[in-house]
Amino acid sequence: xxxxxxxxxxxxxxxxxxxxxxxxxxxxxxxxxxxxxxxxxxxxxxxxxxxxxxxxxxxxxxxxxxxxxxxxxxxxxxxxxxxxxxxxxxxxxxxxxxxxxxxxxxxxxxxxxxxxxxxxxxxxxxxxxxxxxxxxxxxxxxxxxxxxxxxxxxxxxxxxxxxxxxxxxxxxxxxxxxxxxxxxxxxxxxxxxxxxxxxxxxxxxxxxxxxxxxxxxxxxxxxxxxxxxxxxxxxxxxxxxxxxxxxxxxxxxxxxxxxxxxxxxxxxxxxxxxxxxxxxxxxxxxxxxxxxxxxxxxxxxxxxxxxxxxxxxxxxxxxxxxxxxxxxxxxxxxxxxxxxxxxxxxxxxxxxxxxxxxxxxxxxxxxxxxxxxxxxxxxxxxxxxxxxxxxxxxxxxxxxxxxxxxxxxxxxxxxxxxxxxxxxxxxxxxxxxxxxxxxxxxxxxxxxxxxxxxxxxxxxxxxxxxxxxxxxxxxxxxxxxxxxxxxxxxxxxxxxxxxxxxxxxxxxxxxxxxxxxxxxxxxxxxxxxxxxxxxxxxxxxxxxxxxxxxxxxxxxxxxxxxxxxx
Numbered sequence: 001x002x003x004x005x006x007x008x009x010x011x012x013x014x015x016x017x018x019x020x021x022x023x024x025x026x027x028x029x030x031x032x033x034x035x036x037x038x039x040x041x042x043x044x045x046x047x048x049x050x051x052x053x054x055x056x057x058x059x060x061x062x063x064x065x066x067x068x069x070x071x072x073x074x075x076x077x078x079x080x081x082x083x084x085x086x087x088x089x090x091x092x093x094x095x096x097x098x099x100x101x102x103x104x105x106x107x108x109x110x111x112x113x114x115x116x117x118x119x120x121x122x123x124x125x126x127x128x129x130x131x132x133x134x135x136x137x138x139x140x141x142x143x144x145x146x147x148x149x150x151x152x153x154x155x156x157x158x159x160x161x162x163x164x165x166x167x168x169x170x171x172x173x174x175x176x177x178x179x180x181x182x183x184x185x186x187x188x189x190x191x192x193x194x195x196x197x198x199x200x201x202x203x204x205x206x207x208x209x210x211x212x213x214x215x216x217x218x219x220x221x222x223x224x225x226x227x228x229x230x231x232x233x234x235x236x237x238x239x240x241x242x243x244x245x246x247x248x249x250x251x252x253x254x255x256x257x258x259x260x261x262x263x264x265x266x267x268x269x270x271x272x273x274x275x276x277x278x279x280x281x282x283x284x285x286x287x288x289x290x291x292x293x294x295x296x297x298x299x300x301x302x303x304x305x306x307x308x309x310x311x312x313x314x315x316x317x318x319x320x321x322x323x324x325x326x327x328x329x330x331x332x333x334x335x336x337x338x339x340x341x342x343x344x345x346x347x348x349x350x351x352x353x354x355x356x357x358x359x360x361x362x363x364x365x366x367x368x369x370x371x372x373x374x375x376x377x378x379x380x381x382x383x384x385x386x387x388x389x390x391x392x393x394x395x396x397x398x399x400x401x402x403x404x405x406x407x408x409x410x411x412x413x414x415x416x417x418x419x420x421x422x423x424x425x426x427x428x429x430x431x432x433x434x435x436x437x438x439x440x441x442x443x444x445x446x447x448x449x450x451x452x453x454x455x456x457x458x459x460x461x462x463x464x465x466x467x468x469x470x471x472x473x474x475x476x477x478x479x480x481x482x483x484x485x486x487x488x489x490x491x492x493x494x495x496x497x498x499x500x501x502x503x504x505x506x507x508x509x510x511x512x513x514x515x516x517x518x519x520x521x522x523x524x525x526x527x528x529x530x531x532x533x534x535x536x537x538x539x540x541x542x543x544x545x546x547x548x549x550x551x552x553x554x555x556x557x558x559x560x561x562x563x564x565x566x
Contacts, residue, residue, distance in 0.1 A: 022048040046081040058125035059156035066189045076372045091123040096147040104230040145229040196231040202294035209269045215257045217290035236290045238282030251402040257289045270300040274387045298384045316416040320347035331379040368393045492530035499523030
């Protein structure tokens with residue numbers, strides 16, 4: 001586990017102060033980072049968590065934004081609050097930005113651009129966007145990383161990792177994942193977002209996949225001018241979908257393009273835009289739709305696409321049992337899942353979609369709800385599924401704004417019929433049967449060897465069958481606690497009786513002090529100590545187990561001095 005650098009202690013103190021001020025003092029006490037009073041706050045915990053992230057700055061705002069698209073990592077109430085995070089911050093000083101630009105371009109700015117607007121059109125926590133003109137007159141959008149932001153993010157990420165390790169096993173975090181797993185997911189997302197060349201790859205791939213779709217616009221990337229901290233793209237003029245209303249005559253067609261393009265991304269190409277919020281979609285005057293900002297994209301394997309096809313067709317045609325079994329089979333579980341209850345919950349959600357217009361569905365109805373239900377039943381889905389569910393919920397939100405009176409299920413039914421028909425095409429069925437035959441042949445070939453091994457183990461007596469009871473550890477802990485308390489009570493009683501007898505039999509003295517009296521007083525003091533220990537263990541036994549104390553002490557040691565085993 002990484003340790004906290006001495007230079008980061010001030011930042012750790014600041015984080016602790018902000019958490020305590022917003023009513024998270026109990027969490028700090030559990031981590032051993034605060035011994036002061038716990039401040040009360042009447043606002044919902046999710047609201048307070050969002051305010052904490054805003055106050056702590058760019059890294060934590062970005063953490064909230066990453067978590068806002070991951071319904072499998074955080075509970076729904078927190079995810080809804082995190083979606084309110086705004087990433088508009090004051091632009092960086094122009095002289096610092098110009099220095100970074102010229103470092104990345106290896107030339108003065110005027111040698112690469114005919115004009116360059118010093119005032120950004122957008123400014124976020126990690127980057128800001130400027131408009132410029134190339135020597136040939138081509139207008140471009142220049143996305144440049146904020147100077148020094150990488151070092152700030154790495155320092156805060158280092159602290160977050162240390163705090164997550166300290167919280168592991170100590171704090172019960174709502175959701176399906178542990179604190180360390182959440183920080184690891186954030187770290188990977190942050191690495192991807194800091195590498196603008198990865199975003200350039202995503203953009204070019206998206207542009208190639210939709211090269212034959214005239215209604216979809218993807219800006220071109222200028223590779224010769226782009227680096228890991230600088231991205232130069234074709235400037236696209238249009239109105240963000242966030243400014244378009246249902247009264248616009250182009251609204252219905254824009255939604256249709258968005259839905260068809262989303263289906264093509266997921267089911268045809270296996271590569272999708274992970275953050276299609278209204279600000280990243282531009283409606284061009286001629287009715288075409290442009291996609292921007294490819295920092296978050298997802299890739300789907302053929303098997304994942306098959307799973308999504310099965311889920312989508314089951315959802316559209318109201319087959320709750322197939323949908324429940326498909327979701328269950330696609331994810332991992334930490335224990336037994338009540339499939340009957342899970343199916344009933346899926347069926348309940350289906351009724352919200354069928355026969356209802358988008359305005360009647362309400363703000364919370366989206367595919368994110370299905371992921372949240374899976375998480376509630378401890379079904380761990382692939383991260384791509386969670387990101388995709390969030391992306392589809394954004395599309396759903398756009399449709400709710402632009403075509404509120406439409407039945408979304410009826411609108412997408414043609415796509416569902418097409419996907420179902422494609423799965424039943426003779427060449428697809430033949431390919432699936434051939435693959436199944438090859439897999440079955442391999443399994444049958446190994447079957448005699450496995451049976452022989454099983455019979456040999458039975459004959460030699462080396463076959464072992466192990467059963468595991470998830471409640472056995474709780475029973476063992478309860479027995480240990482009971483034995484310890486009985487032992488403390490018996491020892492305390494024995495010392496009490498012995499001390500009383502010795503005090504009564506005053507006996508000989510040594511240096512004017514009764515030996516028996518001194519021993520009796522010592523026994524009584526020891527008896528009192530044991531009685532106090534018995535009462536304390538009875539009230540706080542779960543927090544005083546040796547393993548928990550050892551784990552907490554080891555976490556504190558590693559937090560401040562680092563893990564010397566590495």
